[in-house]
Every structure is written in C-alpha cells, then in structure tokens.
Amino acid sequence: MKETFKGVAVETRPAPAPPAPAALAAKVRTLAPTMTRSMQRVAETVASDPAGCAALTVTGLAERTGTSEATVVRTSRLLGYPGYRDLRLALAALAAQQAAGGAPAVTADIAVDDSLVDVVAKLAQEEQQCLADTAAGLDVSQLEAAVAALSTARRIDVYGIGASSLVGQDLVQKLLRIGLIAHAHADPHLAVTNAVQMRTGDVAIAITHSGRTTDVIEPLRVAFDHGATTIAITGRPDGEIAAYADHILTTSTARESELRPAAMSSRTSQLLVVDCLFIGVAQRTYETAAPALSASYEALAHRHQP
Amino acid sequence: MKETFKGVAVETRPAPAPPAPAALAAKVRTLAPTMTRSMQRVAETVASDPAGCAALTVTGLAERTGTSEATVVRTSRLLGYPGYRDLRLALAALAAQQAAGGAPAVTADIAVDDSLVDVVAKLAQEEQQCLADTAAGLDVSQLEAAVAALSTARRIDVYGIGASSLVGQDLVQKLLRIGLIAHAHADPHLAVTNAVQMRTGDVAIAITHSGRTTDVIEPLRVAFDHGATTIAITGRPDGEIAAYADHILTTSTARESELRPAAMSSRTSQLLVVDCLFIGVAQRTYETAAPALSASYEALAHRHQP
DNA sequence: CTCACGCTTGAAAAGTAATTTCATCGCTCT
DNA sequence: AGAGCGATGAAATTACTTTTCAAGCGTGAG
Numbered sequence: 001m002k003e004t005f006k007g008v009a010v011e012t013r014p015a016p017a018p019p020a021p022a023a024l025a026a027k028v029r030t031l032a033p034t035m036t037r038s039m040q041r042v043a044e045t046v047a048s049d050p051a052g053c054a055a056l057t058v059t060g061l062a063e064r065t066g067t068s069e070a071t072v073v074r075t076s077r078l079l080g081y082p083g084y085r086d087l088r089l090a091l092a093a094l095a096a097q098q099a100a101g102g103a104p105a106v107t108a109d110i111a112v113d114d115s116l117v118d119v120v121a122k123l124a125q126e127e128q129q130c131l132a133d134t135a136a137g138l139d140v141s142q143l144e145a146a147v148a149a150l151s152t153a154r155r156i157d158v159y160g161i162g163a164s165s166l167v168g169q170d171l172v173q174k175l176l177r178i179g180l181i182a183h184a185h186a187d188p189h190l191a192v193t194n195a196v197q198m199r200t201g202d203v204a205i206a207i208t209h210s211g212r213t214t215d216v217i218e219p220l221r222v223a224f225d226h227g228a229t230t231i232a233i234t235g236r237p238d239g240e241i242a243a244y245a246d247h248i249l250t251t252s253t254a255r256e257s258e259l260r261p262a263a264m265s266s267r268t269s270q271l272l273v274v275d276c277l278f279i280g281v282a283q284r285t286y287e288t289a290a291p292a293l294s295a296s297y298e299a300l301a302h303r304h305q306p
Numbered sequence: 307m308k309e310t311f312k313g314v315a316v317e318t319r320p321a322p323a324p325p326a327p328a329a330l331a332a333k334v335r336t337l338a339p340t341m342t343r344s345m346q347r348v349a350e351t352v353a354s355d356p357a358g359c360a361a362l363t364v365t366g367l368a369e370r371t372g373t374s375e376a377t378v379v380r381t382s383r384l385l386g387y388p389g390y391r392d393l394r395l396a397l398a399a400l401a402a403q404q405a406a407g408g409a410p411a412v413t414a415d416i417a418v419d420d421s422l423v424d425v426v427a428k429l430a431q432e433e434q435q436c437l438a439d440t441a442a443g444l445d446v447s448q449l450e451a452a453v454a455a456l457s458t459a460r461r462i463d464v465y466g467i468g469a470s471s472l473v474g475q476d477l478v479q480k481l482l483r484i485g486l487i488a489h490a491h492a493d494p495h496l497a498v499t500n501a502v503q504m505r506t507g508d509v510a511i512a513i514t515h516s517g518r519t520t521d522v523i524e525p526l527r528v529a530f531d532h533g534a535t536t537i538a539i540t541g542r543p544d545g546e547i548a549a550y551a552d553h554i555l556t557t558s559t560a561r562e563s564e565l566r567p568a569a570m571s572s573r574t575s576q577l578l579v580v581d582c583l584f585i586g587v588a589q590r591t592y593e594t595a596a597p598a599l600s601a602s603y604e605a606l607a608h609r610h611q612p
Numbered sequence: 613c614t615c616a617c618g619c620t621t622g623a624a625a626a627g628t629a630a631t632t633t634c635a636t637c638g639c640t641c642t
Numbered sequence: 643a644g645a646g647c648g649a650t651g652a653a654a655t656t657a658c659t660t661t662t663c664a665a666g667c668g669t670g671a672g
Contacts, residue, residue: 135429166475166476297567363628375651
C-alpha cells in the first residue's frame with residue numbers, strides 16, 4: 001500500500017472480493033459520482049468499449065482518455081482490481097461474454113448477398129443443427145439391427161447415386177479398412193446385375209435422400225427378393241424404398257435455401273449415419289478390426305513425404 | 307523478427323489473422339504435431355485450463371509447465387499471438403466464454419464398449435465441435451481469394467486421394483451443377499498428366515489432411531509451375547504442400563480415438579470448407595448459377611418414382 | 613481579493629513482467 | 643563415436659506497469 005485517495009488508503013491488495021467482469025458496467029455507474037473527472041473519463045471509456053480497451057496498454061488507454069498512466073491505474077484500483085493488468089484481463093473476458101451472449105444465433109437463410117463471414121457461420125450452424133437432428137431422430141434399435149447384420153455379413157453391397165454415391169463410397173472405404181468385403185455401386189445397371197448374386201447372409205444398403213430414386217430402389221428390391229438383409233438410409237422412411245428394406249435408418253432434412261437445396265445438404269446427415277454404422281461394426285468385430293485399421297494406416301506411411 | 311523455428315522465421319507481427327479465442331483448442335490440436343515437446347506441454351496446459359493459465363504470468367506458466375519463459379513466448383507466437391501478453395488476454399476471453407456457455411457436454415472418447423446410443427451421441431457431438439472449430443479457424447481472406455479465383459476460372463482441377471477423393475468429387479459435382487468446368491482426379495498419374503495442361507487462369511485444388519500426401523502435392527506443384535492458381539485444403543497449413551499453394555484453407559483436426567483416426571474424421575471439416583467455397587462461387591456467379599442449379603434438379607425429376 | 617490547504621493530476625523514477633539473445637545441451641543421422 | 647542441427651533455459655534486454663512526488667487547480671476562509 002502506497003497511495004491514498006480521498007484520505008482513504010488504497011490497498012495494493014483489495015482482497016475482499018474478486019470483481020466479476022460482468023458487474024463492471026454496474027460498478028462504473030455506482031462509483032462514478034465518487035470519482036474525479038479524469039477517472040470518470042477512464043471508467044466511461046472502459047465501460048463503453050471493453051473490447052477496444054482490452055487491446056490497449058496503460059499508456060495507450062491514458063492517451064485515448066487524455067489522462068496519464070497513474071490515473072488509469074488509480075481507476076483500476078477503484079474498480080476493485082489490483083492494477084491495470086487485471087482490469088485488462090477482466091475487460092477481455094467481458095468482451096468475450098458480450099460477444100457470446102449477444103450471439104445473433106444465425107437463423108436466416110443463406111442469401112445471395114451474404115458476406116463470406118456470414119456464409120461460413122450460417123453453413124456451420126446449419127450443419128450442426130442437422131447433426132443434432134439426425135442424432136435425435138435416429139432409431140437406435142434399427143441401427144443395432146443393421147450393425148448386427150453388417151458384422152456377420154458375407155458380403156456387403158452399397159447402392160447410391162449422385163451425391164449419395166459419395167456417401168456410399170465413404171462407407172465402403174471404411175468397411176474395407178476393417179477387413180469386410182464391401183462394394184459401392186453407382187452404376188444402376190451394374191448394381192442390379194450384382195444384386196442378383198446376393199443371398200441370405202449378404203447385406204445390401206441403399207442410400208437415397210428422397211427415398212424415391214428408382215435407380216437405387218431397384219437393386220435393393222432385387223437383393224431383397226434374393227434373400228439378402230436390406231438396409232435403407234433415407235430421409236423418407238415412408239417412401240417406396242421402405243417396402244424393400246429390413247432396417248430403415250432415417251436421416252434428417254436440413255433447412256433448404258435457394259443456393260443449397262435439400263438434396264445437397266442431406267450429405268451431412270447421411271455421413272453421420274454411415275459413421276455410426278462403421279463404429280458400431282468396428283466395435284463388434286474389434287478383434288479383427290483394430291489390427292486391420294492400424295495396418296491400413298501403416299501401409300500408407302510411405303505415401304507421405306518424410 | 308528475431309527468432310527462427312524449424313528454419314522458418316517467426317515474425318514478431320504474424321499479421322495474417324488475429325486468432326479468435328474460441329478456436330484456440332482446435333489450433334492447439336492442429337499445430338501440436340509441429341511443436342517440440344516442451345512447447346506441447348505449454349500448449350496442452352493452456353488448452354486444458356484457460357482460466358487457470360490466464361491468472362499466471364509468463365514466469366508462472368513457465369514454472370507450472372516446467373519450462374522457461376522463452377518457451378512460453380515461443381508457444382504463444384506459434385499459436386498466432388504477438389506474445390504471451392496477448393495469449394493471456396485470449397485465455398481470459400476463452401475462460402469467460404466457457405463459463406458463459408457452460409455446456410461442456412460429452413467429451414470422452416468413443417470406446418469399444420460404448421453402447422450404440424453413446425456412439426451416436428458422441429459422434430454427433432464430435433462432428434459438431436469439429437464444424438465449430440473449422441468455422442472459427444477458417445481464414446476468410448484466404449477463402450475470399452479462393453472463391454474469386456474459382457469464379458473466373460477457365461477450368462478447375464481437383465486432386466484428392468483416398469477419403470479426400472470423395473470430398474474432391476463432392477466439390478466437382480457441385481461446381482458442375484452451376485456450369486463450371488471442373489474435374490476430380492484420384493489417379494495420381496492422370497492427375498499429373500492433366501496438371502501439365504493447366505495454365506494461368508486455371509485453378510487447381512489439392513485436398514489432403516496431412517499436407518504431406520505426395521500423390522496430391524505433385525500434381526499441385528505441376529499446376530503451380532504452369533501458372534495456375536493453386537488452392538490447398540489441408541489440416542496442416544505449414545506442411546510441404548504450402549510451398550505450392552497460393553491460397554490455403556485450413557481444416558480443423560477432430561479429436562482422435564482408436565476407432566476413429568484423425569484421417570477418417572477430417573472429412574467433416576473438409577466438406578464444410580468445400581461447401582463454403584461452393585456457396586461463395588454460386589453467389590458470385592449467381593446470374594448463371596441459379597438457372598443452372600434449378601435445371602439440374604428438373605433434369606433428375608423423371609429419375610424418381612411418381 | 614488572495615492566500616493557504618488539500619485534492620487532483622501527470623512526468624518521471626522505480627519496479628515488474630515480457631521478450632530476446634545466446635550458450636549449452638541433447639538428439640539424430642552418419 | 644561424433645558432427646551438426648534443433649531445442650532449451652539462464653540471463654540480458656526491452657516493454658509495460660506501478661509508484662513517487664512535485665506542480666496545478668479549485669475552493670473557501672480570512
């Protein structure tokens with residue numbers, strides 16, 4: 001303790017209460033009347049632009065308020081902090097809270113004239129929502145049954161067209177890595193041709209957002225008729241495809257916008273389902289899956305630069 | 307600028323992007339592999355207890371991590387701040403945000419004996435986190451530049467291998483739908499062969515999580531040497547690939563677990579970046595993109611059952 | 613009206629924290 | 643084994659913060 005203010009000693013360690021950042025504005029208002037003119041200037045500046053002030057050093061803030069370093073430190077003390085350093089930390093925290101709390105929670109559609117910053121935020125937000133919806137809407141008993149069928153399958157065929165074909169390939173890539181026999185078919189003719197070979201103990205998976213994609217339903221029907229266990233990953237559990245699916249995994253439909261039609265955004269949801277299938281199967285075949293996984297990554301090692 | 311790290315000058319003013327506090331944990335994960343042991347200790351400590359660390363001085367944090375002040379400052383620089391002082395401010399901000407948000411949610415790794423219900427919840431949670439991290443860590447100015455290049459490109463080639471090839475195909479499918487000329491290459495030989503044709507006004511995009519996939523770097527280098535504008539979508543912005551990329555879009559690394567290696571989960575982050583690119587380009591070419599988009603959906607109508 | 617007292621203020625000194633330098637140490641690759 | 647390079651921390655330097663102190667300013671009594 002070295003200085004006095006209004007005759008009262010201003011402690012270096014005002015121990016009583018560690019001041020909460022959120023209460024800062026209130027504290028400024030409370031104490032303003034007791035402050036001297038230049039201290040008021042500092043306090044006001046700090047309260048009105050926490051973020052901006054957090055970026056300044058004592059000297060910077062002194063200049064900005066047209067006062068001196070000493071005054072800034074005095075004000076910090078009065079507000080309950082040991083010194084300016086700590087006030088500054090509190091300001092940064094306050095700014096962050098304001099930014100988080102004041103979060104506009106982007107809900108509007110992506111528009112043509114949105115800035116890229118908005119686009120990034122909105123896309124991320126939409127996809128997060130989509131994931132949450134999918135997880136909430138997924139029927140775990142159906143998933144369980146699908147995983148069980150896959151784990152013991154002799155052979156797995158996956159049908160997907162267009163964007164869904166990529167999802168199918170993703171699933172197949174993963175299943176191959178844990179030693180299962182899986183094929184992805186994007187060509188409807190070849191898909192049907194192969195479906196004819198399917199029989200009991202085999203698993204056929206069809207991926208279609210609309211649930212009405214003929215080119216994908218057809219091979220699933222054929223596999224179904226030949227006795228294979230069939231799984232549908234679709235956004236329309238009541239679609240035509242349901243008739244030929246033993247197990248239905250429902251994906252969720254994201255918000256549509258002109259630049260981002262539903263069919264295009266269904267991907268996220270489908271991929272989550274695919275990952276759930278994969279992890280489920282990997283768990284149930286852990287004895288063989290784990291070594292196969294590590295082997296597949298080691299095999300790729302020399303494909304990377306040192 | 308005074309010091310060097312891994313042969314690269316570490317700027318006193320790493321101007322490009324002021325790192326957002328929220329992205330800090332993600333950034334730690336992204337950069338951890340490039341760090342030295344003691345820097346990793348500092349980074350980890352900081353990421354796991356932002357609030358506690360915000361209360362410490364350089365010396366304090368150095369002691370707590372069993373390192374030196376110099377190492378703490380070096381780590382701060384690597385994480386994108388001018389020095390420890392600024393990292394400390396960011397930590398205070400982060401701590402405040404966490405306290406406000408409050409929701410720590412499921413953070414445990416996916417284990418072999420998790421029930422499927424847990425698997426679904428954890429996967430969804432991880433992917434959501436990954437999306438948030440990616441959005442927070444994405445450099446919008448780089449994205450802006452990439453979008454501009456794509457919008458006026460004569461021709462677009464996309465290189466991706468393995469899981470990244472699917473992401474590349476997704477991007478190409480979308481670009482084709484709005485009338486751009488785009489090709490995806492998964493075959494490294496064909497990719498290089500095609501890259502030779504690239505010239506000024508063309509755009510080449512390489513997608514690799516590790517940033518070290520030779521088969522993908524090679525075609526990008528060739529395209530770069532032939533004058534094309536090159537874009538890298540990678541989780542390692544400091545990898546070899548950076549040398550041949552005009553614009554770098556950084557993807558975020560999700561938490562790893564045994565059943566779900568980083569390479570496998572990088573997909574989510576990459577797809578978000580791809581979507582941002584697509585929407586950005588669609589906005590800037592709206593006159594042609596909008597009609598092309600609707601036309602492409604009408605064309606598919608008869609492929610669905612009534 | 614002015615002078616004296618005491619609070620307010622900022623310049624500069626003193627002190628503390630952050631940054632840079634540099635020598636050493638340890639690891640890897642011959 | 644040892645050469646070379648990167649990693650590391652102790653110490654020097656620099657930047658920032660805090661304290662001191664003397665001058666300024668206002669007020670109110672004489």
